[in-house]
Amino acid sequence: MNLNLLMLDLRIKATSSISWFVCLVLIVFLYVCLFPSISHAPGVDQFLQQLPQGLREAFAIQDYSTPAGYLQTEIFSGLVPVVVLVLVIGRGGAAIAGEEEVDRLEIVMAQPLSRNSLYFSKVASLLLTVFFAVFVAVFGTIALVGPLVSLHVSIAALLGMCVHLFVFAVLAAALALAGGAALGHKTAGIALAGAVFAIGFLVETIGRSVSWLAHVRPVSPWHWYSGSSPLLNGINWVDVGVLAGATVLTLGVGAWLFNRRDLRG
DSSP: OOHHHHHHHHHHTHHHHHHHHHHHHHHHHHHHHHHHHHHTSTTHHHHHHHSOHHHHHHTTOOOTTSHHHHIIIIIIIIIHHHHHHHHHHHHHHHHTHHHHHTTOHHHHHTSSOOHHHHHHHHHHHHHHHHHIIIIIIIHHHHHHHGGGGTOOOOHHHHHHHHHHHHHHHHHHHHHHHHHHHHHSOHHHHHHHHHHHHHHHHHHHHHHTTOHHHHTTGGGSHHHHHHTTOHHHHOOOHHHHHHHHHHHHHHHHHHHHHHHHSOOOO
């Protein structure tokens, strides 16, 4: 890894990153502030219990009257992970392949810099981006704003959920980066990661209520992300280990393929 290259990459993307982080903060802030209205609305829990069991299982719909149930359903199973995935998959796909497509990569590689140094500098940049998105924008907003609106949840439980979200998002970024670096096309990396996580979402969602598909659920990243309900049960280190192991394997394969191919330009 090259520290100068890492700092340059972070500086170039600073404005975009801040915009994404502000967007995440606003989304989480809105959901957190809606908790008192939704949790005290008459008949909400009764309505949820009247939904078909298959529908409730498929979309992990839980008790809206409790902070943990509300956060799990509305924030960590809803829009927030999708926004984080869009951010990191786009960044990952463009990290190397995007620069190659606009003929900027050859300028960088003309310097006394190895491909591995470039590759892992991009990995470090992505890790920092995911860290700030998850632990500053999401965790920080819930921890600071939640108590002000009577949304009280254990910091340890919230931290555990965010650890799961972090390794989940890092895997998505790694797939996009490795795919783009190996094939030399930004869209290839984005399509690879997007397909894995979109299909995985369908497998995990439908597999919760369809018995013959249940045994396929472990192939889905979503299963290891929220299948153990970490917000309610704390960090599941097996789940975190599976996602982390898949990330390391993905990055290793991507680095190997990137070193073996010819660069355009």
